Amino acid sequence: MALLPAMALLATLFAGSLIGALKVSLLPLGGGPEDAGLDQWGSLLSDPAFVDALLFTLKIAAISTGLAAAFGVLLALALRGRGAGTRLLGALPVPVPHLIVATAAVLWLAPGGLANRLLGAVPIDVIRDSGGIGVIAVYVFKEAPFIALLVLATMGRSLRQREEAAMVFGAGRAQRAAWVIWPAIRTPLLLASVIVAAFVIGAFEVPLTVGPNYPPTLATYAFEATQNDVIAGQGRAAAALLTAGALAVALAAIAVGLARSVEGD
């Protein structure tokens, strides 16, 4: 019973938004039920810009999440056993909104920006470059500390004790990392990475600020579709957003399955 308000609220709004978007993707604006069809999905799949957006989104999500996970683990290891002040410093970007990190990225990394002035020259274009390096940089800056925080939560006293026990039995540094630390952190690391990947797939304020004009991500593709064509664009935007959502869910399902099969023994 106590669960009812939360579940009802979440289910209504979550299902409502999915059904709303699905309806828009199947039904042309102002059309009746007899006009419903897969035309808008068809036009989406035959649009080369959509295919580019899909590939670009997958690339950005994979690289950002991979780098954030690697740096997140390194950061967690560096913060382990440190005082409260240092830990707080390491978690500083976590509460900061993405848009502010993007602002800082433009200030530092744009041509003529502070990094350029400090170093004399920056060898590559980073802001609004077609490779999306600026977008990746903002996500890694913002998400590595988030992942570190979740990983650090599992590195408590009991892990230290297990490490000491392994040391007593003669386990070296690499062996302790592989057999004691890694099993303890892999599940939270995986779940944190899924949250990060889902966010990168779906959010669009970062690519809108520091991303290239082309290719778009799935979310900016949807946004541009609604801007360029007020009537037909709605359906294509809905279909693109649903694709992004489906990608994130598929990823999460794979991750949960993976976590189960590893931890299941």
Place this chain on the structure above:
Amino acid sequence: MTERLRRPLVPVLLTGLFAVPLAFVVVQALANSWRAPSLVPQELGWRGFEVAFGSGGAVAATANSIVVALVTTVICLLVGWPAARVLGGRRLRRSGLIALLIALPLLMPPYLAGFGLTEWFIRLGIDGALAGLVLAHVVLSLPYAILILLSGFNREIEKLEEMASVTGAGRPGRLLWVSLPSMRPALGAAALLSFLVSWSQYGSSLALGADRSTLPIVMLPFIRSDPQVGAALAVVFLIPALVAVALAARSQRSPI
């Protein structure tokens, strides 16, 4: 010797990596003139804030952001508390599945949440209203609130509540004197996170708030067109995050 050198290396590195880049946004907000190749501004002043908040649009947007985030937080705590309590009690079958369902909205693109709800909100007459923004923000904040509250409800609290009940405390007394005080850290963290998630929302607000914009929506175009104004808005946008860091620092210094 190397250990003595290594100890301060991490804090120094982190300051340079995280704190300095963000601190320069504040400098940029106050830099009326900052031409290359100088590393310090040529002229300081309030132009950024004057332009940003002179016209009134950003003031209204900031007010909208605050109201929506506060209402979202209250709803998340009120609805999230009983849910987390039941899930934390572990008397439930399939509680793992329910937790998974609760986390599902975290995977949804925020723009999709706003976009899909617009359809229904137009019929209900709350499109473009703050109520619509609140509802969309609740879907995206409530999972975080529940998951954090869940981490607070543990065996210890159940034991304390049982003790209180044995000594004759009624339901309201238990809530007021036992549950709420012992849950204070988790409640604080859940409130803070709900507020921040709503406060930082971009996609869902853009899809819904046609004439009711929020601070990040007003801010984004300025990042490209007039960086000083963008930075001035960013400074205001940054305040809740700084409050969060300050509160975290305080709670670490006085462990409960």
